[in-house]
Amino acid sequence: xxxxxxxxxxxxxxxxxxxxxxxxxxxxxxxxxxxxxxxxxxxxxxxxxxxxxxxxxxxxxxxxxxxxxxxxxxxxxxxxxxxxxxxxxxxxxxxxxxxxxxxxxxxxxxxxxxxxxxxxxxxxxxxxxxxxxxxxxxxxxxxxxxxxxxxxxxxxxxxxxxxxxx
Amino acid sequence: xxxxxxxxxxxxxxxxxxxxxxxxxxxxxxxxxxxxxxxxxxxxxxxxxxxxxxxxxxxxxxxxxxxxxxxxxxxxxxxxxxxxxxxxxxxxxxxxxxxxxxxxxxxxxxxxxxxxxxxxxxxxxxxxxxxxxxxxxxxxxxxxxxxxxxxxxxxx
Numbered sequence: 001x002x003x004x005x006x007x008x009x010x011x012x013x014x015x016x017x018x019x020x021x022x023x024x025x026x027x028x029x030x031x032x033x034x035x036x037x038x039x040x041x042x043x044x045x046x047x048x049x050x051x052x053x054x055x056x057x058x059x060x061x062x063x064x065x066x067x068x069x070x071x072x073x074x075x076x077x078x079x080x081x082x083x084x085x086x087x088x089x090x091x092x093x094x095x096x097x098x099x100x101x102x103x104x105x106x107x108x109x110x111x112x113x114x115x116x117x118x119x120x121x122x123x124x125x126x127x128x129x130x131x132x133x134x135x136x137x138x139x140x141x142x143x144x145x146x147x148x149x150x151x152x153x154x155x156x157x158x159x160x161x162x163x164x165x166x
Numbered sequence: 167x168x169x170x171x172x173x174x175x176x177x178x179x180x181x182x183x184x185x186x187x188x189x190x191x192x193x194x195x196x197x198x199x200x201x202x203x204x205x206x207x208x209x210x211x212x213x214x215x216x217x218x219x220x221x222x223x224x225x226x227x228x229x230x231x232x233x234x235x236x237x238x239x240x241x242x243x244x245x246x247x248x249x250x251x252x253x254x255x256x257x258x259x260x261x262x263x264x265x266x267x268x269x270x271x272x273x274x275x276x277x278x279x280x281x282x283x284x285x286x287x288x289x290x291x292x293x294x295x296x297x298x299x300x301x302x303x304x305x306x307x308x309x310x311x312x313x314x315x316x317x318x319x320x321x322x
Contacts, residue, residue: 002238003201003205003207003238005236006197006198006200006201006205006207006209006236007197007200007201007204007205008197009200010191010193010196010197010199010200011191011195011196011197011199011200011203011308011309012190012191012196013188013189013190013191014188014189014191014199014308014309014310015186015187015188015189016187016189017184017185017186017187017257018184018185018186018187019182019183019184019256019257019258020182020183020184020185021180021181021182021256022180022181022182022183023178023179023180024178024179024180024181025176025177025178026176026177026178026179028169028172028174029169030177031174031175031176031177032169032172032174034177035177045169057169068169069168069169069170070167070168070169071167071168071169071172143177165167166167
């Protein structure tokens with residue numbers, strides 16, 4: 001059978017799947033930090049030179065570049081420094097809109113962490129607001145970031161007992 | 167407590183990232199693939215100077231001039247390069263078992279096409295004569311895999 005030309009009706013596309021299996025290793029500092037979440041404890045590291053406390057713990061201070069060799073515990077209660085009310089849905093996240101994403105400086109820490117604020121109306125959120133972590137119940141915590149469900153308003157005052165040496 | 171004193175069990179996470187691509191074939195490769203599917207025929211295109219390019223392109227890779235006529239080529243040809251894969255990587259390579267990538271210059275073509283040898287992959291060498299093994303009628307979907315593989319052509 002002889003053809004004079006290929007079919008006019010061209011194939012429109014071909015499919016190909018790029019499949020990338022990753023194997024992440026947390027590293028010593030991050031592993032210690034994540035395992036502590038299981039015990040409802042938030043750890044940081046203290047700069048050997050400036051004494052500042054970083055959460056989650058880092059090996060070297062991004063400011064002084066000195067090692068942060070001491071491990072300390074900070075409070076699960078802190079202060080909102082800045083925040084954002086989110087009104088646009090993000091694929092892969094099923095939070096009810098609007099919700100509040102905030103920077104929270106935990107008592108005892110010198111840099112903020114990123115936190116989800118719930119159990120209050122978004123318009124009540126303000127800079128300087130005191131919030132506390134809401135933990136997953138005992139037995140359900142896995143040692144990952146989702147062990148803290150969210151932060152909520154609290155009347156607990158800022159405490160000087162943090163950071164605590166471990 | 168100093169971090170140096172902490173005994174840490176390694177902590178790891180396995181995660182897969184997937185990108186499901188649909189590549190537009192364009193009119194030239196689209197008709198080439200339709201030829202595999204509907205006609206069981208491999209097509210090339212003639213470029214300025216008379217060479218036949220397989221798989222076909224819209225323009226000559228030598229001088230950029232537009233290709234002219236479609237030219238049918240044989241599904242049998244000569245191997246010009248072989249790369250054997252002894253330890254295929256899951257999903258990166260097309261098969262789980264060892265195979266060979268081959269460049270085959272089909273009879274009637276002036277360029278070599280990339281494909282694979284499976285059954286004979288240990289015996290396929292540069293200069294070997296190979297022929298296409300086609301997918302059955304009704305199973306060809308308009309993809310380069312409508313040719314399943316190349317095998318050594320019987321000595322004649």
